[in-house]
Amino acid sequence: MININNILRCFPINMCRQIDDFIISNNININLLEEIRIRVNRPILLKIGHLEMKIEYTISSEEILEIVQKICDNSIYSFQNEICNGYITMQGGHRVGITGNAIMKDGKVGNINYISSLNFRIAKQVLGCSNKILRYILNKDENNIYTTLIVSPPGVGKTTLLRDIIRNLSNGIEQIGFNGINVGVVDERGEIAAMYRGVPQNDIGVRTDVIDNVSKALGLNMLIRSMAPKVVVADEIGNEKEIEAIMYGICSGIKGIFTAHGASIEDIKLNPTINKLIENYCFERIIFLSDKQEKCGIEKVYGLNKEEKIYILM
Secondary structure (H helix, E strand, C coil): CCCCHHHHCCCCHHHHHHHHHHHHHCCCCHHHEEEEEEEECCCEEEEECCEEEEECCCECHHHHHHHHHHHCCCCHHHHHHHHHCCEEECCCCCEEEEEEEEEEECCEEEEEEEEEEEEEECCCCCCCCCCCCHHHHEEHHHCEECCEEEEECCCCCHHHHHHHHHHHHHHEEHHHCEECCCEEEEECCCCCCCEECCEECCCCCCCEEEEECCCHHHHHHHHHHHCCCCEEEECCCCCHHHHHHHHHHHHCCCEEEEEEECCCHHHHHCCHHHHHHHHCCCCCEEEEECCCCCCCCEEEEEEEECCCEEEECC
16 A cells, blocks of 8 residues: 655645545546646646546645745755656655756756746655566575666566565575575665665665665665675666676676666667676676566566677577
8 A cells, every 4th residue: 555645745735635535526546646736827636557537626836836945854955866856756755756947057956946846756665566576586596686777668567576576685585495595786866776765665685785865886886886786687777887897896806787778689789888897798687578568567687798799598
């Protein structure tokens, strides 16, 4: 059962009543709620599964500002870093996307004012969604994993899957005799652990260390040097510095699980930085998720080694 009370408490009373009444009168299953979108001078939109439903309540710019202040506990300055990255992570792991007038400073966003849109993305964990994929990732003989790249188009469930993989590796899986291992997570945009004041809002296991609000390249190097992880994890890799950090970790004897966008082996080979990792046999598994099945469904699994290069496992 999802809990959206942390979101509703940030809304003006009249708006909150409108949403409550709409959910009740339309007999909406709250567990299917994925997004609440709010735009200045526009109605409220709810995303419920594959449906989008409209609430005829027009939001003013003053109400938007009131909502942002409540999200930030009346201290917008303390959330400035996140706001400049276009989001705020709330208690409970919910993430609020923010758009408005971006103020640039030294080539970077220094602030966002005249906020015009908020997208509340409802935090959900799908415990057990990684159970099927783990058989291809775990190296039970060594109580470790195969360094793995998980690939899919956007919206198929990579991050949800990654979160559950981390939880399983960190806690261990008693039924198959896999002991928990130390996992280091670079959560650049706060989507995996959803840290709120230093506390993960998602269940990511008992042996997991998280560094967030930092670039993946810097975060990977920091974790490798300071926390002695057996496995490092990062979402949506792709640039040159990230690839250098991954290669540094692998050369240090550390395994990794990473994700990237794509639909085929040809797609990811077109990315010269990711292809560099493939050509150097840094990955031992490449797993493609299906966008035609349920979220987190597996479409194809490849193995990589120097003898056979890329071969099909499933």
